[in-house]
Amino acid sequence: MSKNYVQIDPKDNVIVAITPLEKGTITSVSGKNITLKENIKQKHKFTLNHFNVGDKIYMYGVLIGKATQTIQEGCAITIENVKHASAEFKDSKEPFTWSAPDISNFKTRTFKGYHRKDGKVGTANYWLVIPLTFCENRNLDVLEGALSEKLGYETKKDFAVNTDALIHKYKSGATTDEIFNTPIITTKEELSKNRVFPNVDGIKFLKHDGGCGGTRQDSQVLCKLLAGYITNPNVAGATVFSLGCQNAQINMLQKAIEAIDPNCKKPIHFLEQQRSESERKLIEEAVKHTFIGLTKANKIERKPAPLSKLVLGLECGGSDGFSGISANPALGYASDLLVALGGSPVLSEFPELNGVEQGLINRCVTDQDSKKFYNLMRAYSAAAVAVGSGFENNPSPGNIKDGLITDAMKSAGAAKKGGTSPIVQVLDYTEQVTKPGLNLLCTPGNDVESTTALVGSGCNIIVFTTGLGTPTGNPVAPVLKMSSNTQLYKRMNDIIDINAGTVISGEDSIESMGEKILDHIIKVASNEVASKAVLHGNNDFIPWKRGVSL
Template sequence: MQLARKNSYIQIHPTDNVLVALVDLQAGTAIEFGTQTFCLTTNVSAKHKFGLTDFAPGDPIFMYGVLVGKACEPISRGAALTVENIKHASEEFKLGSRKTEWTRPETSRFETATFQGFHRADGSVGTANYWLIIPLVFCENRNVDMIREALTEKLGFRKPRGYESEVQAILDMYQAGKTAAEILDADITTFAKTGQSNKIFPNVDGIKYLNHSLGCGGTRTDSDALCGLLAGYITHPNVAGATVLSLGCQHAQASILRAEIEKRDPNFSKPLFILEQQQIGTEEKMLQMALKQTFAGLIEANECNRQPAPISKLCIGLECGGSDGFSGISANPTLGRLSDILVSAGGSVILAEFPELCGVEQELSDRCTNEELANKFMHLMRTYNAKAEADGSGFYANPSPGNIKDGLITDAIKSAGAAKKGGSSPVTDVLDYPEKVSKAGLNLLCTPGSDVESTTAVVGSGANVVLFTTGLGTPTGNPVAPVLKISTNSALYTRMPDIIDINCGTIIEGDESIEQAAERMLDYVIQVASGVIMPKAVGLGQDDFIPWKRGVSL
């Protein structure tokens, strides 16, 4: 019998009847927990769970203090929990009493903290300064691409790293007579540099192109939601102005877009150019107009400079993707602590991904500041899940193969850890996609769990920085808001340094507390918001933009 080393497993909540392995544990390893000593009956991989007791079929399984599953066959104490021996389960929820008392974190270190941002007429402050080129309908994507080709290099805006040099190296070897085997074995690593050259508008961070596949052919609900989302981007604090291309006959009408803009900013004053191809005539004439108007808008956008702003002007989007069994132990609670600090300082945070809040509805609804918000949240959760079930699925089907492989074997396990990103502050508002944040504090936003769709929605609702936790690694970014990738484990941080910005694996290893990691992360966020540090996703040109076609995606 081998005794498990110190810090090789953890109980997350005192009422949990399972432990989480922090390292790979072999069958026969002795586990000492409280007054219990027992041996593992199976191997348990790091990030996975094993029982503190014997389970009979139907017995409840608790993690994070909530129901996350039920046994579907006998499970002995010390055996690994798997998709074969447990199934998703979560508690019913109903309108409860308000539980809005919370312990504010110590924030003296950040009381006078500021970032250098772009101040907008509506009082918001951007962490970047972009111009947008937007198609109102997919028919205009080609014209948007033509504008991209015409402007990017001529205006000196940074292009993402390309692999032309590698292709040239392969071509040179082939023309020199190298065989396929020799080419496969060759090192074609290059040090070709990309970046800005002769940048014409130094105060403009770039032009972003929001190509998409919607605007017509779907339901009017889809096109109205698209107009709301695009209005959220146009009124976003990181955006200086926009050029919009419309065909003219599509569901997503320019008049709907203008109404959605007015809804979000009644005194909207940014430069906005909307061109309708069917009214203007030839493609050439429209594109010439678009280029001239965009250039005029860029001149105005370039007049905006970074100025100091309090961190209360930050609106942080909280996201996760490629999650693992450490997400709810390291990176997510670190975001929760940062969220509480920012809320205490008067800032805003957005917790989204409603399929990944399944099982914690009662806690979150009880934290809503009034019953109206609580009822709205519960209604959105029930309606969304019912729609998913009507389409042949449900929240229970949310975990991906990667999630399951790395320890998130039920949706409730995944959700209970994902909700930790929201900290402990009261819920000040509940938003339905694509509504915009208008209140400081913790906001709940109905979005799918799908990484890019949710990130797209969170930014459309006003997040000027996104914190994105991952245990498996994902390059997800956004066209207008910096997306910082936070690893849940050090192995990922070491393996994928090109996409990971911050490591929270230090918490798993016992080298840092959640509180220390949160303050380190907030310092980093302030540097990013000030334009001092470029996140990896921004450097890679990872401009992911996928509007949510409601009900289709979990």
């Protein structure tokens, strides 16, 4: 893709500028010469034809907008001259076939993971501390202060301050100079070397603002999400705080866990503050239960596992005009590879599937799932309209600035993350991945709400594509960030793991980049390489309350 402009699909009547193009530049597309009538920004699109008001605009081979003004051939499309439009879809399928990619480079590969009694395999080994209501968030803070640094786990900074050393010096009668010259900074790397439980990757504290107030459904859904986290293969066990009077009751969470795993063997300790003698006693019990739980979790060691045990979350955020032609299709090829190997990729963000619904419906293996996807999309769209919004309002200012001017354009590029394989299951929010193959999961487009949901439905690793950059991570599953362009990778290398900008420069094909992505996934899943989000302690967790969130 080393040219300075590209037509993505033969049906497209707008062309992507790979580099900034000056007015007067002569381009040649499908045998037609076009002289640009204005400057075209990098990542933006110019017209292949003359458009009258109402004319349809196609990109990625699908309808992405309609002209609101007359647009001359060789001019830029913008939010001023184009409005969102998307293709209609029905709940019945059209014929679909799939050719699996060559997996010879991965047939014998494994990853080193934590094998659970339910047959799942984790890419990490965490202990969770969870509040059933926001009233208990302070107790999580107390527990974190009592345990994390003392046990050698990460702080919220790149280092820890050992004030105890200064206190010891002072009490032993040290001089001012001796106190001043005492080393007190400990890096994360040094902390990790001194972990009390080397086989436990950390203690994660899932603070949230739910569990009481709102609707009863909000609390029920929250308990299902938390149950998904507790039963996630990356989790060894949990300590659960309850106030006692909130909507999200302990028995509600227990039923949600049982629905996912009727024979759950993980240690889970429930503590109810209104039944405790005092807050001090509550914290004492929590610390002791958690410590004992960690001793058990530490007995589990990494062992080889087939790649079929990978449940890969597919996410994008801070997208740009290159996301749909480099990072997303490359991740889609990695997704197809994983499907062919028996694994389970999961495509989410339903507002960002607007305009490509029919293609996804055609790929559903069963009529039941095609109808379920149809109904979920219709209901989501109607809910957005009911509050005065709509999918067309999904693109952010950053998306628009970098060339994604309609939701259908953004969606057509975002859907490329899901590759081309059949869809084996359509899941509503908090429903669990149970089938190998590509799954669809209903989530918002909001980055953290979506990544939170992916892990709650069973993903043990996530790849997150971005064109603008984001530090997003997750408390339980490693999140790998992949840039759509090399400039971003160089500028934000501290938070980006993989560079797909080599597809734009022509150094990589979609296929070769897809293989590099899967190779990196295997290394992170085996803890041979740490994701940048894990290194920086990005533990973003936002439950969706099922209101309208685009």
